[in-house]
Amino acid sequence: MTVGEAQNPRRTIPRAIRLTFYRIVVFYVLSVFLLGMIVPWNSPDLIFATKIAQTGASASPFVVAIKLSGIKGLPSVLNACILVFAFSASNSDLYIASRTIYGLALEGKAPEFLARTDRRGVPIYALGVSACFALLAYMNVVEDSRVVFKYFVNLTTIFGILTWISILVTHIFFVRARHAQGITDAGMPYVSPFGIWGSWGALFGCSLIAILKNFNVFVASPSTYGTWDYKNFITGYIGIPLYLTLFFGYKFWFNTHGLGPLEADLYGGKDKIDKEEAEFLHQQALQPEGTGMKKFYKKYISWLF
DSSP, X not given: OGGGTOSSHHHHHHHHHHHHHHHHIIIIIIHHHHHHHHSOTTOHHHHXXXXXXXXSGGGOHHHHHHHHHTOTTHHHHHHHHHHHHHHHHHHHHHHHHHHHHHHHHHTTSSOGGGGOOOTTSOOHHHHHHHHHHHGGGGGXXXXXXXXXXXXXXXXXXXXXXXXHHHHHHHHHHHHHHHHHTTOOGGGSSOOOTTHHHHHHHHHHHHHHHHHHTTGGGGSOOTTSSTTSOHHHHHHHHTHHHHHHHXXXXXXXXXXXXXXXXXXXXXXXXXXXXXXXXXXXXXHHHHXXXXXXXXXXXXXXXXXXX
């Protein structure tokens, strides 16, 4: 989503993709490994976080780990950090949502007014529409509406998985078109490490998750509605038929057809990117190279953020 507004995307986007791997290793894999060594499986605080305080900072296993460490004041510091992280995630999601709506409006697939921008180039109307949906989070404050909020979470989860499926299918067809038109890996600024087979594997995994992520709705329990949880079944799976209906409905309504690998346009807009890259590199060459702490931060610390 950010590539459209990034400076020199041929350099910055591949770097961001590579660093994402290390960020996942540090912030997810390593941190979860450490949590597993610190927090006992039968910790009363952990049971409270998963069964009672299912939302908010108190539900975080990181807070549980800090409490077990016995360091006074540190749980409050971590709670503040979690609030900052939540704000950062919300900011990122608003950016993605507003730019998606803005892009659809430019293509004539959303109301025209959503394509308007202010003098800074910010799509303010698309941003306003996206921000309105964020107000649904206040449903989490009231116990009665929290169940409905979880239904919305269910919906966004399945649509998120379907989005990744769309991305993977697009990448598979892109690689096929690239090979058919004679564009080698050497001519690309970035190539996926596992290539088209990695996308096939991820596509299988995402499809499996989409089908099985709500399997518990078929299992009878005291908390379900009757013999099976039909409400969570609807909210958990309705995205799949809706996605297919919109996809094939669009092709039928507008009478569109698929393109073969040799028909795909892989060069549209390339001249504009070439020009912007040349201007960016020229401006970079005129700026003095950073020294001292600025150079140290850029080389060793900035990748974390």
